[in-house]
Amino acid sequence: MELFRIGFLSFTLLDLADVSLVAFMLYKTYQYMKGTLAAQIFLGLLVLLAGSAVASFLNLTSLDWIFSRLTSIWFIVVVILFQPEIRRMLLFLGQHRIFGKFFQNSSEEVINAVVSAVGELVDLHYGALIVFARNTGLRIYVETGEQIGAKVSKRLLVSLFFPNTPLHDGAVIIKNATIEAARCVLPLTQNESISETFGMRHRSALGISEISDAFVVIVSEESGRVSVAENGQLFSGLSLPELRERLRHALSEKHVPAEETV
Incomplete structure:
Protein backbone atom coordinates (compact mmCIF):
# COMPACT_ATOMS: atom_id res chain seq x y z
CA MET A 1 0.00 0.00 0.00
CA GLN A 95 20.94 -16.72 26.57
CA HIS A 96 17.52 -15.53 25.35
CA ARG A 97 14.79 -18.13 25.69
CA ILE A 98 13.92 -17.86 22.00
CA PHE A 99 17.39 -19.01 20.92
CA GLY A 100 18.31 -21.58 23.47
CA LYS A 101 17.87 -23.13 26.85
CA PHE A 102 19.03 -21.17 29.85
CA PHE A 103 21.67 -22.25 32.28
CA GLN A 104 20.37 -24.66 34.91
CA ASN A 105 19.59 -22.67 38.06
CA SER A 106 21.14 -23.17 41.47
CA SER A 107 18.91 -24.77 44.07
CA GLU A 108 16.84 -22.81 46.56
CA GLU A 109 19.20 -24.10 49.21
CA VAL A 110 22.12 -22.28 47.56
CA ILE A 111 20.09 -19.06 47.26
CA ASN A 112 19.09 -19.27 50.92
CA ALA A 113 22.72 -19.79 51.95
CA VAL A 114 23.92 -16.81 49.91
CA VAL A 115 21.16 -14.46 51.11
CA SER A 116 21.74 -15.48 54.74
CA ALA A 117 25.49 -14.98 54.34
CA VAL A 118 24.95 -11.56 52.76
CA GLY A 119 22.69 -10.56 55.67
CA GLU A 120 25.38 -11.47 58.19
CA LEU A 121 28.09 -9.76 56.14
CA VAL A 122 26.00 -6.58 56.06
CA ASP A 123 25.55 -6.68 59.84
CA LEU A 124 29.28 -7.20 60.33
CA HIS A 125 30.22 -4.60 57.69
CA TYR A 126 32.39 -7.11 55.85
CA GLY A 127 32.89 -6.50 52.15
CA ALA A 128 32.04 -9.29 49.71
CA LEU A 129 32.17 -10.05 45.99
CA ILE A 130 30.31 -13.20 44.92
CA VAL A 131 30.23 -14.24 41.25
CA PHE A 132 27.70 -16.76 39.91
CA ALA A 133 28.98 -18.41 36.71
CA ARG A 134 26.25 -19.19 34.18
CA ASN A 135 26.72 -20.05 30.49
CA THR A 136 30.06 -18.30 30.02
CA GLY A 137 33.05 -20.19 31.36
CA LEU A 138 35.07 -18.31 33.98
CA ARG A 139 37.96 -20.76 34.24
CA ILE A 140 40.55 -18.09 33.42
CA TYR A 141 39.41 -16.10 36.49
CA VAL A 142 39.00 -19.16 38.70
CA GLU A 143 42.66 -19.94 38.06
CA THR A 144 43.73 -16.53 39.44
CA GLY A 145 42.45 -17.51 42.89
CA GLU A 146 42.64 -20.36 45.37
CA GLN A 147 40.76 -23.52 44.43
CA ILE A 148 38.03 -24.39 46.97
CA GLY A 149 35.68 -26.98 45.43
CA ALA A 150 33.29 -26.96 48.40
CA LYS A 151 29.52 -26.91 48.72
CA VAL A 152 27.99 -23.44 49.11
CA SER A 153 27.14 -22.66 52.73
CA LYS A 154 26.49 -19.59 54.82
CA ARG A 155 29.32 -20.28 57.28
CA LEU A 156 31.88 -20.87 54.55
CA LEU A 157 30.97 -17.69 52.68
CA VAL A 158 31.13 -15.55 55.82
CA SER A 159 34.46 -17.14 56.75
CA LEU A 160 35.95 -16.48 53.31
CA PHE A 161 35.21 -12.76 53.58
CA PHE A 162 36.37 -12.39 57.19
CA PRO A 163 38.85 -9.45 57.23
CA ASN A 164 42.59 -10.09 57.56
CA THR A 165 42.30 -13.70 56.39
CA PRO A 166 44.33 -14.80 53.33
CA LEU A 167 41.27 -15.33 51.12
CA HIS A 168 39.05 -12.36 52.03
CA ASP A 169 40.33 -10.05 49.29
CA GLY A 170 39.02 -10.70 45.78
CA ALA A 171 36.01 -12.57 44.42
CA VAL A 172 34.40 -15.89 45.26
CA ILE A 173 33.22 -17.74 42.15
CA ILE A 174 30.26 -20.11 42.42
CA LYS A 175 29.18 -22.56 39.74
CA ASN A 176 26.02 -24.62 40.25
CA ALA A 177 26.13 -25.40 44.00
CA THR A 178 29.91 -25.33 44.37
CA ILE A 179 32.31 -22.62 45.48
CA GLU A 180 35.00 -23.13 42.85
CA ALA A 181 37.54 -20.59 44.08
CA ALA A 182 38.16 -17.58 46.33
CA ARG A 183 40.44 -14.55 46.12
CA CYS A 184 39.90 -14.40 42.34
CA VAL A 185 41.01 -11.39 40.32
CA LEU A 186 38.37 -9.87 38.01
CA PRO A 187 38.72 -7.34 35.17
CA LEU A 188 37.72 -3.74 35.91
CA THR A 189 34.83 -2.09 34.07
CA GLN A 190 35.40 -0.02 30.93
CA ASN A 191 32.43 2.18 31.86
CA GLU A 192 33.85 5.63 32.61
CA SER A 193 30.53 7.03 33.82
CA ILE A 194 30.34 4.91 36.98
CA SER A 195 30.02 7.00 40.14
CA GLU A 196 33.18 7.64 42.17
CA THR A 197 31.31 6.43 45.25
CA PHE A 198 31.72 2.87 44.00
CA GLY A 199 34.99 1.16 44.85
CA MET A 200 37.06 -1.61 43.33
CA ARG A 201 34.56 -4.37 44.22
CA HIS A 202 31.78 -2.67 42.27
CA ARG A 203 34.08 -1.88 39.34
CA SER A 204 35.27 -5.48 39.23
CA ALA A 205 31.68 -6.74 39.41
CA LEU A 206 30.69 -4.54 36.47
CA GLY A 207 33.81 -5.59 34.59
CA ILE A 208 33.08 -9.32 34.73
CA SER A 209 29.40 -8.72 33.89
CA GLU A 210 30.42 -6.73 30.79
CA ILE A 211 32.41 -9.60 29.26
CA SER A 212 30.32 -12.55 30.46
CA ASP A 213 26.79 -13.49 31.53
CA ALA A 214 27.88 -13.83 35.17
CA PHE A 215 25.59 -12.57 37.94
CA VAL A 216 27.50 -10.78 40.70
CA VAL A 217 26.54 -9.88 44.28
CA ILE A 218 28.47 -7.09 46.03
CA VAL A 219 28.44 -6.06 49.69
CA SER A 220 30.03 -2.70 50.47
CA GLU A 221 32.46 -2.81 53.38
CA GLU A 222 32.00 0.90 54.11
CA SER A 223 28.21 1.29 53.88
CA GLY A 224 26.93 -2.29 54.07
CA ARG A 225 24.97 -1.59 50.88
CA VAL A 226 23.99 -4.62 48.79
CA SER A 227 24.31 -4.41 45.01
CA VAL A 228 24.20 -6.76 42.04
CA ALA A 229 25.79 -6.50 38.60
CA GLU A 230 24.42 -8.11 35.46
CA ASN A 231 24.87 -7.51 31.73
CA GLY A 232 27.09 -4.50 32.39
CA GLN A 233 24.54 -2.81 34.67
CA LEU A 234 24.70 -2.12 38.39
CA PHE A 235 21.65 -2.35 40.66
CA SER A 236 22.38 -0.87 44.07
CA GLY A 237 20.73 -0.45 47.46
CA LEU A 238 18.87 -3.78 47.48
CA SER A 239 17.12 -5.28 50.48
CA LEU A 240 17.58 -8.96 51.26
CA PRO A 241 14.13 -9.90 49.85
CA GLU A 242 14.98 -8.00 46.66
CA LEU A 243 18.33 -9.79 46.47
CA ARG A 244 16.56 -13.14 46.85
CA GLU A 245 14.18 -12.33 43.99
CA ARG A 246 16.99 -11.19 41.72
CA LEU A 247 18.94 -14.35 42.48
CA ARG A 248 15.91 -16.49 41.65
CA HIS A 249 15.41 -14.69 38.35
CA ALA A 250 19.11 -14.66 37.49
CA LEU A 251 19.69 -18.34 38.20
CA SER A 252 16.42 -19.74 36.89
CA GLU A 253 15.61 -21.13 33.45
CA LYS A 254 12.97 -18.41 32.98
CA HIS A 255 15.39 -15.57 33.66
CA VAL A 256 14.98 -12.47 31.51
CA PRO A 257 17.64 -9.75 32.13
CA ALA A 258 16.31 -6.62 33.82
CA GLU A 259 16.45 -3.41 31.82
CA GLU A 260 16.25 -0.68 34.42
CA THR A 261 19.28 0.58 36.31
CA VAL A 262 19.06 1.61 39.95
Missing part, protein backbone atom coordinates in the same frame (compact mmCIF):
# COMPACT_ATOMS: atom_id res chain seq x y z
CA GLU A 2 1.50 3.32 -1.16
CA LEU A 3 1.41 6.09 1.47
CA PHE A 4 2.73 8.95 -0.67
CA ARG A 5 5.00 9.68 -3.64
CA ILE A 6 7.92 12.10 -4.06
CA GLY A 7 8.63 12.45 -7.77
CA PHE A 8 9.31 8.97 -9.08
CA LEU A 9 9.89 7.60 -5.54
CA SER A 10 7.01 5.94 -3.69
CA PHE A 11 6.82 5.36 0.06
CA THR A 12 4.89 2.26 1.15
CA LEU A 13 3.96 0.63 4.44
CA LEU A 14 6.85 -1.79 3.92
CA ASP A 15 9.24 1.15 3.61
CA LEU A 16 7.79 2.64 6.79
CA ALA A 17 8.31 -0.63 8.65
CA ASP A 18 11.86 -0.89 7.28
CA VAL A 19 12.80 2.64 8.37
CA SER A 20 11.15 2.17 11.77
CA LEU A 21 13.06 -1.07 12.43
CA VAL A 22 16.38 0.50 11.47
CA ALA A 23 15.67 3.52 13.70
CA PHE A 24 14.67 1.25 16.59
CA MET A 25 17.82 -0.86 16.19
CA LEU A 26 20.04 2.23 16.16
CA TYR A 27 18.28 3.64 19.22
CA LYS A 28 18.53 0.38 21.18
CA THR A 29 22.19 0.00 20.19
CA TYR A 30 22.97 3.50 21.43
CA GLN A 31 20.94 2.91 24.61
CA TYR A 32 22.84 -0.37 25.16
CA MET A 33 26.19 1.45 24.94
CA LYS A 34 25.13 4.72 26.59
CA GLY A 35 27.61 6.02 29.14
CA THR A 36 30.59 4.21 27.61
CA LEU A 37 33.37 5.32 25.28
CA ALA A 38 31.82 3.10 22.61
CA ALA A 39 28.72 5.33 22.57
CA GLN A 40 30.82 8.32 21.48
CA ILE A 41 32.45 6.25 18.73
CA PHE A 42 29.00 5.04 17.66
CA LEU A 43 27.77 8.66 17.33
CA GLY A 44 30.87 9.48 15.30
CA LEU A 45 30.08 6.64 12.88
CA LEU A 46 26.49 7.89 12.56
CA VAL A 47 27.83 11.34 11.63
CA LEU A 48 29.99 9.74 8.91
CA LEU A 49 26.98 7.78 7.63
CA ALA A 50 24.90 10.94 7.52
CA GLY A 51 27.70 12.77 5.68
CA SER A 52 27.93 9.95 3.14
CA ALA A 53 24.18 10.07 2.52
CA VAL A 54 24.21 13.87 2.09
CA ALA A 55 27.21 13.75 -0.28
CA SER A 56 25.52 11.10 -2.40
CA PHE A 57 22.18 12.95 -2.45
CA LEU A 58 23.77 16.28 -3.44
CA ASN A 59 26.05 14.55 -5.94
CA LEU A 60 29.22 15.91 -4.31
CA THR A 61 31.61 13.72 -6.27
CA SER A 62 34.79 14.20 -4.24
CA LEU A 63 33.15 13.74 -0.85
CA ASP A 64 31.10 10.83 -2.11
CA TRP A 65 34.31 9.14 -3.36
CA ILE A 66 36.00 9.65 0.05
CA PHE A 67 33.00 8.27 1.97
CA SER A 68 32.72 5.30 -0.39
CA ARG A 69 36.37 4.40 0.34
CA LEU A 70 35.65 4.58 4.07
CA THR A 71 32.53 2.46 3.68
CA SER A 72 34.56 -0.42 2.25
CA ILE A 73 36.48 -0.82 5.54
CA TRP A 74 33.69 0.08 7.99
CA PHE A 75 32.90 -3.54 8.80
CA ILE A 76 36.46 -4.24 9.94
CA VAL A 77 36.60 -0.94 11.87
CA VAL A 78 33.29 -1.69 13.65
CA VAL A 79 34.41 -5.20 14.64
CA ILE A 80 37.69 -3.87 16.07
CA LEU A 81 36.22 -0.85 17.88
CA PHE A 82 33.12 -2.57 19.24
CA GLN A 83 34.55 -6.02 20.01
CA PRO A 84 33.57 -5.99 23.75
CA GLU A 85 30.07 -4.65 22.99
CA ILE A 86 29.52 -7.18 20.17
CA ARG A 87 30.57 -10.00 22.49
CA ARG A 88 28.13 -8.82 25.18
CA MET A 89 25.31 -8.53 22.65
CA LEU A 90 25.95 -12.04 21.31
CA LEU A 91 25.99 -13.37 24.88
CA PHE A 92 22.65 -11.67 25.52
CA LEU A 93 21.14 -13.19 22.37
CA GLY A 94 22.58 -16.60 23.15
Whole structure:
Protein backbone atom coordinates (compact mmCIF):
# COMPACT_ATOMS: atom_id res chain seq x y z
CA MET A 1 0.00 0.00 0.00
CA GLU A 2 1.50 3.32 -1.16
CA LEU A 3 1.41 6.09 1.47
CA PHE A 4 2.73 8.95 -0.67
CA ARG A 5 5.00 9.68 -3.64
CA ILE A 6 7.92 12.10 -4.06
CA GLY A 7 8.63 12.45 -7.77
CA PHE A 8 9.31 8.97 -9.08
CA LEU A 9 9.89 7.60 -5.54
CA SER A 10 7.01 5.94 -3.69
CA PHE A 11 6.82 5.36 0.06
CA THR A 12 4.89 2.26 1.15
CA LEU A 13 3.96 0.63 4.44
CA LEU A 14 6.85 -1.79 3.92
CA ASP A 15 9.24 1.15 3.61
CA LEU A 16 7.79 2.64 6.79
CA ALA A 17 8.31 -0.63 8.65
CA ASP A 18 11.86 -0.89 7.28
CA VAL A 19 12.80 2.64 8.37
CA SER A 20 11.15 2.17 11.77
CA LEU A 21 13.06 -1.07 12.43
CA VAL A 22 16.38 0.50 11.47
CA ALA A 23 15.67 3.52 13.70
CA PHE A 24 14.67 1.25 16.59
CA MET A 25 17.82 -0.86 16.19
CA LEU A 26 20.04 2.23 16.16
CA TYR A 27 18.28 3.64 19.22
CA LYS A 28 18.53 0.38 21.18
CA THR A 29 22.19 0.00 20.19
CA TYR A 30 22.97 3.50 21.43
CA GLN A 31 20.94 2.91 24.61
CA TYR A 32 22.84 -0.37 25.16
CA MET A 33 26.19 1.45 24.94
CA LYS A 34 25.13 4.72 26.59
CA GLY A 35 27.61 6.02 29.14
CA THR A 36 30.59 4.21 27.61
CA LEU A 37 33.37 5.32 25.28
CA ALA A 38 31.82 3.10 22.61
CA ALA A 39 28.72 5.33 22.57
CA GLN A 40 30.82 8.32 21.48
CA ILE A 41 32.45 6.25 18.73
CA PHE A 42 29.00 5.04 17.66
CA LEU A 43 27.77 8.66 17.33
CA GLY A 44 30.87 9.48 15.30
CA LEU A 45 30.08 6.64 12.88
CA LEU A 46 26.49 7.89 12.56
CA VAL A 47 27.83 11.34 11.63
CA LEU A 48 29.99 9.74 8.91
CA LEU A 49 26.98 7.78 7.63
CA ALA A 50 24.90 10.94 7.52
CA GLY A 51 27.70 12.77 5.68
CA SER A 52 27.93 9.95 3.14
CA ALA A 53 24.18 10.07 2.52
CA VAL A 54 24.21 13.87 2.09
CA ALA A 55 27.21 13.75 -0.28
CA SER A 56 25.52 11.10 -2.40
CA PHE A 57 22.18 12.95 -2.45
CA LEU A 58 23.77 16.28 -3.44
CA ASN A 59 26.05 14.55 -5.94
CA LEU A 60 29.22 15.91 -4.31
CA THR A 61 31.61 13.72 -6.27
CA SER A 62 34.79 14.20 -4.24
CA LEU A 63 33.15 13.74 -0.85
CA ASP A 64 31.10 10.83 -2.11
CA TRP A 65 34.31 9.14 -3.36
CA ILE A 66 36.00 9.65 0.05
CA PHE A 67 33.00 8.27 1.97
CA SER A 68 32.72 5.30 -0.39
CA ARG A 69 36.37 4.40 0.34
CA LEU A 70 35.65 4.58 4.07
CA THR A 71 32.53 2.46 3.68
CA SER A 72 34.56 -0.42 2.25
CA ILE A 73 36.48 -0.82 5.54
CA TRP A 74 33.69 0.08 7.99
CA PHE A 75 32.90 -3.54 8.80
CA ILE A 76 36.46 -4.24 9.94
CA VAL A 77 36.60 -0.94 11.87
CA VAL A 78 33.29 -1.69 13.65
CA VAL A 79 34.41 -5.20 14.64
CA ILE A 80 37.69 -3.87 16.07
CA LEU A 81 36.22 -0.85 17.88
CA PHE A 82 33.12 -2.57 19.24
CA GLN A 83 34.55 -6.02 20.01
CA PRO A 84 33.57 -5.99 23.75
CA GLU A 85 30.07 -4.65 22.99
CA ILE A 86 29.52 -7.18 20.17
CA ARG A 87 30.57 -10.00 22.49
CA ARG A 88 28.13 -8.82 25.18
CA MET A 89 25.31 -8.53 22.65
CA LEU A 90 25.95 -12.04 21.31
CA LEU A 91 25.99 -13.37 24.88
CA PHE A 92 22.65 -11.67 25.52
CA LEU A 93 21.14 -13.19 22.37
CA GLY A 94 22.58 -16.60 23.15
CA GLN A 95 20.94 -16.72 26.57
CA HIS A 96 17.52 -15.53 25.35
CA ARG A 97 14.79 -18.13 25.69
CA ILE A 98 13.92 -17.86 22.00
CA PHE A 99 17.39 -19.01 20.92
CA GLY A 100 18.31 -21.58 23.47
CA LYS A 101 17.87 -23.13 26.85
CA PHE A 102 19.03 -21.17 29.85
CA PHE A 103 21.67 -22.25 32.28
CA GLN A 104 20.37 -24.66 34.91
CA ASN A 105 19.59 -22.67 38.06
CA SER A 106 21.14 -23.17 41.47
CA SER A 107 18.91 -24.77 44.07
CA GLU A 108 16.84 -22.81 46.56
CA GLU A 109 19.20 -24.10 49.21
CA VAL A 110 22.12 -22.28 47.56
CA ILE A 111 20.09 -19.06 47.26
CA ASN A 112 19.09 -19.27 50.92
CA ALA A 113 22.72 -19.79 51.95
CA VAL A 114 23.92 -16.81 49.91
CA VAL A 115 21.16 -14.46 51.11
CA SER A 116 21.74 -15.48 54.74
CA ALA A 117 25.49 -14.98 54.34
CA VAL A 118 24.95 -11.56 52.76
CA GLY A 119 22.69 -10.56 55.67
CA GLU A 120 25.38 -11.47 58.19
CA LEU A 121 28.09 -9.76 56.14
CA VAL A 122 26.00 -6.58 56.06
CA ASP A 123 25.55 -6.68 59.84
CA LEU A 124 29.28 -7.20 60.33
CA HIS A 125 30.22 -4.60 57.69
CA TYR A 126 32.39 -7.11 55.85
CA GLY A 127 32.89 -6.50 52.15
CA ALA A 128 32.04 -9.29 49.71
CA LEU A 129 32.17 -10.05 45.99
CA ILE A 130 30.31 -13.20 44.92
CA VAL A 131 30.23 -14.24 41.25
CA PHE A 132 27.70 -16.76 39.91
CA ALA A 133 28.98 -18.41 36.71
CA ARG A 134 26.25 -19.19 34.18
CA ASN A 135 26.72 -20.05 30.49
CA THR A 136 30.06 -18.30 30.02
CA GLY A 137 33.05 -20.19 31.36
CA LEU A 138 35.07 -18.31 33.98
CA ARG A 139 37.96 -20.76 34.24
CA ILE A 140 40.55 -18.09 33.42
CA TYR A 141 39.41 -16.10 36.49
CA VAL A 142 39.00 -19.16 38.70
CA GLU A 143 42.66 -19.94 38.06
CA THR A 144 43.73 -16.53 39.44
CA GLY A 145 42.45 -17.51 42.89
CA GLU A 146 42.64 -20.36 45.37
CA GLN A 147 40.76 -23.52 44.43
CA ILE A 148 38.03 -24.39 46.97
CA GLY A 149 35.68 -26.98 45.43
CA ALA A 150 33.29 -26.96 48.40
CA LYS A 151 29.52 -26.91 48.72
CA VAL A 152 27.99 -23.44 49.11
CA SER A 153 27.14 -22.66 52.73
CA LYS A 154 26.49 -19.59 54.82
CA ARG A 155 29.32 -20.28 57.28
CA LEU A 156 31.88 -20.87 54.55
CA LEU A 157 30.97 -17.69 52.68
CA VAL A 158 31.13 -15.55 55.82
CA SER A 159 34.46 -17.14 56.75
CA LEU A 160 35.95 -16.48 53.31
CA PHE A 161 35.21 -12.76 53.58
CA PHE A 162 36.37 -12.39 57.19
CA PRO A 163 38.85 -9.45 57.23
CA ASN A 164 42.59 -10.09 57.56
CA THR A 165 42.30 -13.70 56.39
CA PRO A 166 44.33 -14.80 53.33
CA LEU A 167 41.27 -15.33 51.12
CA HIS A 168 39.05 -12.36 52.03
CA ASP A 169 40.33 -10.05 49.29
CA GLY A 170 39.02 -10.70 45.78
CA ALA A 171 36.01 -12.57 44.42
CA VAL A 172 34.40 -15.89 45.26
CA ILE A 173 33.22 -17.74 42.15
CA ILE A 174 30.26 -20.11 42.42
CA LYS A 175 29.18 -22.56 39.74
CA ASN A 176 26.02 -24.62 40.25
CA ALA A 177 26.13 -25.40 44.00
CA THR A 178 29.91 -25.33 44.37
CA ILE A 179 32.31 -22.62 45.48
CA GLU A 180 35.00 -23.13 42.85
CA ALA A 181 37.54 -20.59 44.08
CA ALA A 182 38.16 -17.58 46.33
CA ARG A 183 40.44 -14.55 46.12
CA CYS A 184 39.90 -14.40 42.34
CA VAL A 185 41.01 -11.39 40.32
CA LEU A 186 38.37 -9.87 38.01
CA PRO A 187 38.72 -7.34 35.17
CA LEU A 188 37.72 -3.74 35.91
CA THR A 189 34.83 -2.09 34.07
CA GLN A 190 35.40 -0.02 30.93
CA ASN A 191 32.43 2.18 31.86
CA GLU A 192 33.85 5.63 32.61
CA SER A 193 30.53 7.03 33.82
CA ILE A 194 30.34 4.91 36.98
CA SER A 195 30.02 7.00 40.14
CA GLU A 196 33.18 7.64 42.17
CA THR A 197 31.31 6.43 45.25
CA PHE A 198 31.72 2.87 44.00
CA GLY A 199 34.99 1.16 44.85
CA MET A 200 37.06 -1.61 43.33
CA ARG A 201 34.56 -4.37 44.22
CA HIS A 202 31.78 -2.67 42.27
CA ARG A 203 34.08 -1.88 39.34
CA SER A 204 35.27 -5.48 39.23
CA ALA A 205 31.68 -6.74 39.41
CA LEU A 206 30.69 -4.54 36.47
CA GLY A 207 33.81 -5.59 34.59
CA ILE A 208 33.08 -9.32 34.73
CA SER A 209 29.40 -8.72 33.89
CA GLU A 210 30.42 -6.73 30.79
CA ILE A 211 32.41 -9.60 29.26
CA SER A 212 30.32 -12.55 30.46
CA ASP A 213 26.79 -13.49 31.53
CA ALA A 214 27.88 -13.83 35.17
CA PHE A 215 25.59 -12.57 37.94
CA VAL A 216 27.50 -10.78 40.70
CA VAL A 217 26.54 -9.88 44.28
CA ILE A 218 28.47 -7.09 46.03
CA VAL A 219 28.44 -6.06 49.69
CA SER A 220 30.03 -2.70 50.47
CA GLU A 221 32.46 -2.81 53.38
CA GLU A 222 32.00 0.90 54.11
CA SER A 223 28.21 1.29 53.88
CA GLY A 224 26.93 -2.29 54.07
CA ARG A 225 24.97 -1.59 50.88
CA VAL A 226 23.99 -4.62 48.79
CA SER A 227 24.31 -4.41 45.01
CA VAL A 228 24.20 -6.76 42.04
CA ALA A 229 25.79 -6.50 38.60
CA GLU A 230 24.42 -8.11 35.46
CA ASN A 231 24.87 -7.51 31.73
CA GLY A 232 27.09 -4.50 32.39
CA GLN A 233 24.54 -2.81 34.67
CA LEU A 234 24.70 -2.12 38.39
CA PHE A 235 21.65 -2.35 40.66
CA SER A 236 22.38 -0.87 44.07
CA GLY A 237 20.73 -0.45 47.46
CA LEU A 238 18.87 -3.78 47.48
CA SER A 239 17.12 -5.28 50.48
CA LEU A 240 17.58 -8.96 51.26
CA PRO A 241 14.13 -9.90 49.85
CA GLU A 242 14.98 -8.00 46.66
CA LEU A 243 18.33 -9.79 46.47
CA ARG A 244 16.56 -13.14 46.85
CA GLU A 245 14.18 -12.33 43.99
CA ARG A 246 16.99 -11.19 41.72
CA LEU A 247 18.94 -14.35 42.48
CA ARG A 248 15.91 -16.49 41.65
CA HIS A 249 15.41 -14.69 38.35
CA ALA A 250 19.11 -14.66 37.49
CA LEU A 251 19.69 -18.34 38.20
CA SER A 252 16.42 -19.74 36.89
CA GLU A 253 15.61 -21.13 33.45
CA LYS A 254 12.97 -18.41 32.98
CA HIS A 255 15.39 -15.57 33.66
CA VAL A 256 14.98 -12.47 31.51
CA PRO A 257 17.64 -9.75 32.13
CA ALA A 258 16.31 -6.62 33.82
CA GLU A 259 16.45 -3.41 31.82
CA GLU A 260 16.25 -0.68 34.42
CA THR A 261 19.28 0.58 36.31
CA VAL A 262 19.06 1.61 39.95
